[in-house]
Amino acid sequence: MTAVRTALADGITTRYEVIGTGPPLLMLSPGGFDSTLESWRTVGVYRQLDLLERLSARYTCITFDRREAGRSGGRLERLTWVGYVAQAIGLLDHLGVERAHVIGGCVGCSTAAALAVAHPQRVRSMVLYSPAGGMKYRMKQLDRFARHLAFVQAEGLAAVVALARSTDAGFATDPRVGPWNSVIRTDPAFAEAYAACDPARYALLVTGTARLMFDRDTVPGVEPEDLLCLDVPALIVPGEDDSHAPSAARYLQECLPRAELWDVPVAEQTRETAPARILEFLDRY
Structure with missing residues (x-):
């Protein structure tokens, strides 16, 4: 079945x-x-x-x-x-x-x-x-989050939403789209709230995710x-x-x-x- x-x-x-x-x-x-x-x-x-x-x-x-x-x-x-x-x-x-x-x-x-x-x-x-x-896996993950956050700081969260909707690339393929890319594509209400998120709070979410999820080699x-x-x-x-x-x-x-x-x-x-x-x-x- x-x-x-x-x-x-x-x-x-x-x-x-x-x-x-x-x-x-x-x-x-x-x-x-x-x-x-x-x-x-x-x-x-x-x-x-x-x-x-x-x-x-x-x-x-x-x-x-x-x-x-x-x-x-x-x-x-x-x-x-x-x-x-x-x-x-x-x-x-x-x-x-x-x-x-x-x-x-x-x-x-x-x-x-x-x-x-x-x-x-x-x-x-x-x-x-x-x-x-x-060790190399951890380095790769931390670099991915750093590249995403650099894009957010340069272009803003609305740019992440626009980019995620323009491609089907995932976080591993294009770190700029971030780890929430699929929800941005499938949930308009989520995408709206994401774009409106306070940038400082968002930076804490991203850095905290990376540091605490990948904290060992x-x-x-x-x-x-x-x-x-x-x-x-x-x-x-x-x-x-x-x-x-x-x-x-x-x-x-x-x-x-x-x-x-x-x-x-x-x-x-x-x-x-x-x-x-x-x-x-x-x-x-």
Whole structure:
């Protein structure tokens, strides 16, 4: 069964898809600030893996547009990992799902880990696929926010609105459009309020988001002491580029007491091997 719908999750309009049958599997999308339900089929390594199709043969896969991405809504506030967790939990509540497996891809790994720390009773197991993190990843994120704020200071928030409406580029492709670009495009009332925001307040939202979300040179989102106390089984699959440093996966392996590291190069993570390894792990829990 496949259904694409919208729900209010943490008060935010959330576009989601349910596909497959079996135990629920909440899928936290890759794609950075442009994380949408389509990302599992279109972004990076996930294009080749057919994860959604393979996993939905045995699990009820729940995918969604993260807040401030795709067709989901958002709020003009400092963005936080706590806010991303609240949206995910709100969606599970809407669907009547008390407990689910969780898989995160890329930056979705940070939300998955934060969700497990905040609501361990809701998580049966988690798969952390190619976790985003590392020194170069942090530098890239901070630079992106700095470039956006420089554009705002030079041109104003109305210029951000005009630019966002003139292109379909996301924050990762063109930092000038900022992390609220998709909501500007889809919600005229939000766009009007955004353009009218006090510039000094907006600068605080942007700088606070960057500083507090990307505050370490490893996997952001959760304190190591909280991970060390987490009794949730986890499968970690490492990446190997500037945004998905192998050290990020090793850090999670070190911090999570019930972690398994599938330590194979990305080139060997194929549609034949990766879904099978994930299913083998999920089926045990």
